Amino acid sequence: MNKLLKFFYSTLLFLFMAIVSYGQGSTTSFLQGKITDERQQAMAGATIVATHEPSGTVYGANTNSQGLYNIEGMRPGGPYNVEVSFVGYAKRTFTEIYLLLGEHTTLNADLSQTSTELREVTVIGSRTSKFSTTKTGATTNISGEQMITLPTISRSISDITRVSPYTNGMSFSGGDGRSTNFTVDGSNFNNNFGLGSNLPGGGNPISLDAIEEVQVVIAPFDLRQTNFIGGGINAITKSGTNNIKGSAYTYYTNQNMRGNKIGDHNFSRSDKESNSIYGFTLGGPIVKNKLFFFGNLEYENSPKQIVRWRASTDGVTDEQTISRVTESDLETVSDYLRDKYGYETGSFSSFPANVSNLKYLARLDWNINRDNKLSVR
Structure with missing residues (x-):
């Protein structure tokens, strides 16, 4: 036994x-x-x-x-x-x-x-100099305070990493963004199958409001950072302190807040869509100087059009959003399938979808003693 x-x-x-x-x-x-x-x-x-x-x-x-x-x-x-x-x-x-x-x-x-x-x-003292002899490669650190002030359209990590001069979204120095390494508190959130261009594959794993700091590294020679080529993104989550601190936030956009013209091309109409985000954070002490908690909850709801292409009336495409397929052709196909097989094709002029996303994080930090610390997420 x-x-x-x-x-x-x-x-x-x-x-x-x-x-x-x-x-x-x-x-x-x-x-x-x-x-x-x-x-x-x-x-x-x-x-x-x-x-x-x-x-x-x-x-x-x-x-x-x-x-x-x-x-x-x-x-x-x-x-x-x-x-x-x-x-x-x-x-x-x-x-x-x-x-x-x-x-x-x-x-x-x-x-x-x-x-x-x-x-x-x-x-x-003062903040650390960027010109340090102990650096292990080209790095850019973005603090939580900087992330609050930086403009972002999609509230994604790819917007924040643009602070690094080597970065274009998730692409580093011209490399494929799917080969970039992305970790949160040391856990891997890479797009391992490469089925999409986003990193991570399913989008941001946690809310930006739950992130304490982000580090962007380019081809580091730090032995702690391995199993990837090119660039890496290290993010750490917030933790509680001796002060109770919380926040509540909301973001909202819809089709009326988006331009309807690019260059000489006018899209003529904006499909009805919106994006609503609601969230809060809360952190503080359970036992002062000893045990701390932090939590974040965020819900995103995005009713939108998943296909923006539309049928033409005269068979001429603008190569932007109007297809060369005419409305009469699509109506003929739809009528045939309905009459012959009883199959309803649905609308060919509107393709709505309701996309929702719930993100949450809970973290406990325990100062066991001076030499031992424990974090649970």
């Missing part, structure tokens, strides 16, 4: 590791640097404590014999409060530190020795 249980757990662990390794992508940030004294000598054993102020999540590390430290698996964004300390030296505090998704942020510090009074030095 014990051997059977061991085999079962080993198999389960192997499958879990396989799933994790397959769904690779950047979901966290990194903080690294070197700590020295006033003589620029490396300080071994210095303590670095980084606190994510919105959630109280704490990360820490100690420097090695060369004075170097590296903190992995940190939540992107900020601001962070970073404290550097060593016995017998004045503690240094860095505030307003922001981390980018998938990027290594370098924070170096030098400590001054004091024999009488331990003093604290506070330094106001």
Whole structure:
């Protein structure tokens, strides 16, 4: 019995590791640097404590014999409060530190020795420079604040990724968009069968209002990002903080908000169609500094015309929306099928369809301790 249980757990662990390794992508940030004294000598054993102020999540590390430290698996964004300390030296505090998704942020510090009074030095930080020696390829990071201000017609990831100069929708540097890698919190949402031009295959898997940050990478040489060629899109979802925060939103468009003329061609009439989106987000603490929740629900309803081509009256096509097939020909075929076989073809002048989409996300984040964090989505 014990051997059977061991085999079962080993198999389960192997499958879990396989799933994790397959769904690779950047979901966290990194903080690294070197700590020295006033003589620029490396300080071994210095303590670095980084606190994510919105959630109280704490990360820490100690420097090695060369004075170097590296903190992995940190939540992107900020601001962070970073404290550097060593016995017998004045503690240094860095505030307003922001981390980018998938990027290594370098924070170096030098400590001054004091024999009488331990003093604290506070330094106001700034956002990470784009010119970093630790970059692993051409990357563009788009924060949640930027996504709110960026114009988008379809509320899709492809609109947001245009911020990168290498991107045209889901196509990167002229490549086929279906070969682009798309992940949300490390999970793969690619168009694996290539049955359409969209990525992901069924459209956006979650609402834009549930996304915290997006990273666009071009041919990265980061070992964590594999199994694709060309470009990649890494998105991470929002999580709760110590403050209860929510939003409600709606978007609406119809045929009256769309132009009816392109160049010299006039479409003469606009088919009746509309697009309505309703949604909300809510996040906050369950246990302060310990357990957090975030949720998003969005419903989209789009009654529209799925075929815009129409029959002509004189057999002449405009090669835009008018077919060379005449209305009389279609009526003749329809009458024949009805009279001969009792089959009703339906309308040949209107092709309405009602397309709906429900998206939802629920996320829990648990700060187990300084070294262990758990996220469930």
